[in-house]
Amino acid sequence: xxxLDSNATTQVAPVVLDAMxxxxxxxxxxxxxxxxxxxxxxxxxxxxxQQVATLIGAERTEEVMFTSCGTESINAVHASVRSLWPxxxxxxxxxxxxxxxxxxxxxxxxxxxxxxxxxxCPSGRVDLAALEKALASGDVGLVSIMxxxxxxxxxxxxxxxxxxxHAVGALVHSDxxxxxxxxxxxxxxxxxxxxxxxxxxxxxxxxxGGLYVSRKVxxxxxxxxxxxxxxxxxxxxNVAGIVALGAAxxxxxxxxxxxxxxxxxxxxxxASIKDVRVWGDxxxxxxxxxxxxxxxxxxxxxxxxxxxxxxxxxxGSACHTASLHPSHVLEAMGVSxxxxxxxxxxxxxxxxxxxxxxxxxxxxxxxxxxxxxxNDESAGPVAFS
Ligand code: PLP
Numbered sequence: 001x002x003x004l005d006s007n008a009t010t011q012v013a014p015v016v017l018d019a020m021x022x023x024x025x026x027x028x029x030x031x032x033x034x035x036x037x038x039x040x041x042x043x044x045x046x047x048x049x050q051q052v053a054t055l056i057g058a059e060r061t062e063e064v065m066f067t068s069c070g071t072e073s074i075n076a077v078h079a080s081v082r083s084l085w086p087x088x089x090x091x092x093x094x095x096x097x098x099x100x101x102x103x104x105x106x107x108x109x110x111x112x113x114x115x116x117x118x119x120x121c122p123s124g125r126v127d128l129a130a131l132e133k134a135l136a137s138g139d140v141g142l143v144s145i146m147x148x149x150x151x152x153x154x155x156x157x158x159x160x161x162x163x164x165x166h167a168v169g170a171l172v173h174s175d176x177x178x179x180x181x182x183x184x185x186x187x188x189x190x191x192x193x194x195x196x197x198x199x200x201x202x203x204x205x206x207x208x209g210g211l212y213v214s215r216k217v218x219x220x221x222x223x224x225x226x227x228x229x230x231x232x233x234x235x236x237x238n239v240a241g242i243v244a245l246g247a248a249x250x251x252x253x254x255x256x257x258x259x260x261x262x263x264x265x266x267x268x269x270x271a272s273i274k275d276v277r278v279w280g281d282x283x284x285x286x287x288x289x290x291x292x293x294x295x296x297x298x299x300x301x302x303x304x305x306x307x308x309x310x311x312x313x314x315x316g317s318a319c320h321t322a323s324l325h326p327s328h329v330l331e332a333m334g335v336s337x338x339x340x341x342x343x344x345x346x347x348x349x350x351x352x353x354x355x356x357x358x359x360x361x362x363x364x365x366x367x368x369x370x371x372x373x374x375n376d377e378s379a380g381p382v383a384f385s
Contacts, residue, residue: 002356004313006201007150007178007289007347012244013203019247020205023240031237032228041239048246052210055249056176056195057186065211065229066242070177070198071100073211074144076222076233077173077194078104081142082111084218088141088170089113092134094126095332096149101175105144114139123281124154124333132164140170147179147195151329151345152280153289155183158190166191171217177201181252182286193217199241203349204248208241259287261348261357266290268361273368277339279330290346293335294364297342297371305370306344309363313346 003011029038031045046061053061067073078091078101091108093101095117105115116134119127126145134140143165148155158174165172173194179185180195181202187195191214199208213219213232225234270276275295294302299315306313315327326340335343346360 002311002352002360004311004346004348004352004356004360006349006352007153007345008314009200009206010203010349011351012205013248013251013351015251016204016244016247020240020244023243027239031239032226044243044246045237045239048242048249051246051249052197055185055253056180056197056212057188058212059188060215062230063187063212063215065213065232066237066245067209067211067233068207068238069209070175070196070201071209072222073196073198073209074098074100074173074175075104075107076211077196077213078108078142078144079222080218080220081171081173082108082113083220085141085171088139090137090140090142090170091115092118092131092140092143092145092165092170094118094120094145096120096124096152096154096329097144097146098150098175098177101144101146113141116140120332122334123284124149124152124279124329125281125284126156126161128157128160128164131161135164135168135170138168140165140168142171142173144173144175147174147176147185148183148286149280149329150178151327151343152291152333153178153286153347154280155179155284155286157284158192162190162192178286178289181248182288187212187214199245199248202245202248202252204244205241208238208245210245258348258350258352261352261354262288262290262346264354265346265348265357265361266292268358269364272361272365279333279335279343288348290348292344292346293339293342294344294368295339295342296375297368299342299344301371302342302344302364302367305367306360306363309359309367311360311363313344313360315344 029041031042053064109115118130162172171193174192176195177198180197193214195212197210200206221232223234277293279291330340
């Protein structure tokens with residue numbers, strides 16, 4: 001299998017698995033208990049917190065809390081801001097956010113708040129002039145904009161966004177689930193108030209997430225109960241997951257990105273097939289993400305042929321592949337439904353090799369040619385349903 005779907009999830013790195021296994025085997029004490037073995041577990045949790053804090057440049061370790069996933073972190077931030085600042089009912093998001101942000105924005109609206117979806121430019125980057133206009137309403141409590149897009153890899157101008165939002169007293173949350181570990185993300189350089197991250201995108205297992213909350217802002221827990229995580233997220237800690245996230249953070253610190261693989265892949269595709277579009281801002285794109293449309297070819301058919309060739313990639317984000325609706329991200333960028341219907345996303349990781357890239361590129365080139373011949377022999381492009 002050639003796995004080129006690392007924005008959907010990643011394999012657990014061997015070093016991460018080694019780090020977490022003791023916490024599933026012998027070190028199973030509840031970190032809240034007082035005996036020695038529990039104190040050892042508690043200390044492992046705090047080490048992991050330090051590792052994550054270092055990865056994102058948090059000034060203080062206690063600004064990092066652990067959650068069950070990126071989705072929980074996002075929901076927790078939105079719910080907290082909505083309840084603590086009722087006199088600031090405005091929420092700004094963009095049209096290219098992940099469904100975790102979009103759906104939680106619906107909750108914001110249901111609770112009587114106002115949601116404004118700011119447009120993105122054809123490059124996929126937020127339209128800063130539109131953002132400025134939206135912020136002028138004066139009632140915006142939170143700007144929630146992703147650091148990097150899961151489908152196109154487009155990186156947001158977070159520094160400018162933070163400056164503009166803070167200038168009018170709005171808080172900023174960034175869904176950095178796809179950015180952390182792939183590009184430099186530093187919350188002191190770019191002083192967001194909240195930042196969400198997720199373990200399974202950076203070679204930790206599924207079921208562990210992180211949330212940065214600046215010590216300068218108030219936070220109200222989404223889950224209440226035993227008061228774990230400094231009273232910010234109750235529930236007995238997923239210790240093995242937390243240790244894994246710490247180990248994954250350490251791994252991510254040894255260098256970012258694998259642009260060479262992505263560039264090699266795109267060069268081969270562009271040199272061998274005509275009518276290919278690479279979506280997203282070319283300068284500001286995650287180094288591991290390639291979002292392409294093979295014009296006139298249905299992505300669903302390509303997915304089947306690539307799967308047969310042992311290549312895993314996706315059409316849009318993972319949660320969309322079951323329904324294969326054209327990507328809302330490309331739609332927001334102004335891409336036509338027809339062009340969006342031929343979009344595939346390839347996302348690489350540190351565990352891919354040059355051979356993986358070459359084999360996958362070859363499989364894609366053959367598949368596109370095959371389907372284009374079939375299309376020519378039939379009535380034209382296969383319609384996207
Ligand atoms: N935000 C983005 C940009 C994502 O890509 C994902 C996962 O695909 C999430 C949020 C949700 O993260 P999790 O799967 O940890 O809930």
